Amino acid sequence: MPTPGKLATDKKVAVLIAAGLEEVEALAVVDVLFRAGIRADLVAVGDSLTVTSSHQVVLTCDALLAEVDLADYDLVFLPGGIPGTPNLKADPTVTAEVTARMRSGGPVAAICAAPSILAELGLLQGRDATSNPNFMKVLAEHGARTSEAAVVVDGELITSRGMGTAIELGLEIVRHFLGDDAVEAVKRGIVYQH
Numbered sequence: 001m002p003t004p005g006k007l008a009t010d011k012k013v014a015v016l017i018a019a020g021l022e023e024v025e026a027l028a029v030v031d032v033l034f035r036a037g038i039r040a041d042l043v044a045v046g047d048s049l050t051v052t053s054s055h056q057v058v059l060t061c062d063a064l065l066a067e068v069d070l071a072d073y074d075l076v077f078l079p080g081g082i083p084g085t086p087n088l089k090a091d092p093t094v095t096a097e098v099t100a101r102m103r104s105g106g107p108v109a110a111i112c113a114a115p116s117i118l119a120e121l122g123l124l125q126g127r128d129a130t131s132n133p134n135f136m137k138v139l140a141e142h143g144a145r146t147s148e149a150a151v152v153v154d155g156e157l158i159t160s161r162g163m164g165t166a167i168e169l170g171l172e173i174v175r176h177f178l179g180d181d182a183v184e185a186v187k188r189g190i191v192y193q194h
Helices: 023-036 084-089 092-104 115-120 133-141 163-178 180-189
Strands: 012-018 039-045 050-052 058-060 075-078 108-111 151-154 157-160
Touching: 012 023, 012 084, 023 039, 023 058, 023 108, 023 163, 023 180, 039 050, 075 092, 075 163, 084 092, 084 115, 092 108, 092 115, 108 115, 108 163, 115 133, 115 157, 151 163, 157 163, 163 180
Parallel strands: 012 039, 012 075, 075 108, 108 157
Antiparallel strands: 050 058, 151 157
């Protein structure tokens, strides 16, 4: 297992941070990726590097969305939370990027309410996906094949249910880039007991 902070790969993940996000959904994934040696940048969707979560936790991001090219990232991750999810959906750069990625087979991950963004953009038609229980109907209404699994992988699309499944989502992203051995190493490192 790589030493924390040492990159095991040149792959990088953009974690899109909008005001009102569920902070643990974002940070648990970032923590797991960090431990695996995968770069994860907190990208602020808005005009300030500091973003306040739905639970009034203030996060300091690495860059503003306006300063980065999301196409430079190997995976874009949408954390959930309310009003974080509608705030992500309201940003045309976010919706354009996830639409382009989903149509070209590029990697996208979303958790909790955030998979509903993909559904409402018409990107989950005929795809396997999950979300927070309160948003499963939205996915189904837009043609997704829904599942109550903690994490659902459909090709390059990875979706998850909520804060309680965020570690599993992080592990699945590690598996996507680095394989099963890296996942097992991270599980040992975090004393994962599922």
